[in-house]
Amino acid sequence: TRARVMAAEWGYSPTNGPDVWARLFPQAGGARQSPVDICTSIASSDSNLEMKKLTFAYESQSDLRILNTGHGWKVEAPQSGSRLEGGPLGEDIYQLEQFHCHWGETSAEGSEHTVDGRAYAGELHLVHWNTTKYQSFAEAAQHPDGLAVLGVFFDVGNESNDEIEKIVSTLSEIKFKGQFTDIPDVIDPTTFLPSGLGYWTYLGSLTTPPCNECVIWIVYKEPITVTEEQLVQFRCLSACSGEAEEFIVKNYRPPQPLGNRALRECNA
Ligand SMILES: NS(=O)(=O)c1cccc(F)c1F
Numbered sequence: 001t002r003a004r005v006m007a008a009e010w011g012y013s014p015t016n017g018p019d020v021w022a023r024l025f026p027q028a029g030g031a032r033q034s035p036v037d038i039c040t041s042i043a044s045s046d047s048n049l050e051m052k053k054l055t056f057a058y059e060s061q062s063d064l065r066i067l068n069t070g071h072g073w074k075v076e077a078p079q080s081g082s083r084l085e086g087g088p089l090g091e092d093i094y095q096l097e098q099f100h101c102h103w104g105e106t107s108a109e110g111s112e113h114t115v116d117g118r119a120y121a122g123e124l125h126l127v128h129w130n131t132t133k134y135q136s137f138a139e140a141a142q143h144p145d146g147l148a149v150l151g152v153f154f155d156v157g158n159e160s161n162d163e164i165e166k167i168v169s170t171l172s173e174i175k176f177k178g179q180f181t182d183i184p185d186v187i188d189p190t191t192f193l194p195s196g197l198g199y200w201t202y203l204g205s206l207t208t209p210p211c212n213e214c215v216i217w218i219v220y221k222e223p224i225t226v227t228e229e230q231l232v233q234f235r236c237l238s239a240c241s242g243e244a245e246e247f248i249v250k251n252y253r254p255p256q257p258l259g260n261r262a263l264r265e266c267n268a
């Protein structure tokens with residue numbers, strides 16, 4: 001009932017999960033929601049995208065703050081010197097704000113976007129906002145071209161990902177919701193990107209409440225590799241702030257209808 005959802009925080013369980021978000025967050029029931037299933041046969045190879053290459057420039061930063069949001073971990077990385085532009089982003093420049101990721105109870109699931117119905121073991125999101133047009137991240141999130149999110153799939157393999165390991169090594173310090181710590185290592189967001197830079201792009205939303213329809217999505221085709229052990233560590237985070245232990249074993253939203261949205265691809 002509404003009372004139950006009202007009482008509980010939104011989350012990913014049957015009583016407060018994606019199926020009931022629209023009761024509390026009307027945008028979650030909109031026509032440009034994310035994630036979506038990427039049906040590769042309908043992706044149009046847009047020569048326009050080929051022309052305007054997607055370019056990015058990030059700074060390496062140390063002492064970035066990592067937070068347990070109760071729905072996962074989030075690294076706050078406001079980088080005034082970073083730039084994401086070109087590709088589907090028109091003439092505007094987008095600046096990195098934060099990055100986080102989504103995972104599942106097992107490695108058979110966990111990504112938010114799926115490719116021809118196939119889920120990956122997880123998905124990293126590098127969240128940027130349009131600094132050409134808007135004065136703040138919060139303002140940008142109220143506009144259809146406000147945010148640009150780079151999605152990178154996780155495949156499970158034998159090599160642990162060194163950059164992800166820098167995140168994993170801090171998780172014991174932020175076991176509970178609301179806890180945060182600084183990552184001592186230097187983090188270079190470029191290292192999260194796959195070597196192959198082909199991507200799909202479409203207009204969508206935040207994949208968590210309030211699900212604002214303000215995101216230009218850019219999802220890389222090539223996954224990066226992490227180890228099962230690294231994902232196991234993600235699942236040890238607690239969704240609660242107190243002694244109670246409710247592990248964040250999954251935090252992905254299932255695919256939403258693409259509707260009549262264009263899905264374009266660029267094989268960089
Ligand atoms: N999962 S998500 O990348 O769509 C996302 C979630 C929360 C805040 C955001 F700004 C955001 F982009």
Ligand SMILES: [Zn+2]
Pocket residue numbers: 100101102125207
């Ligand atoms: Zn996300």
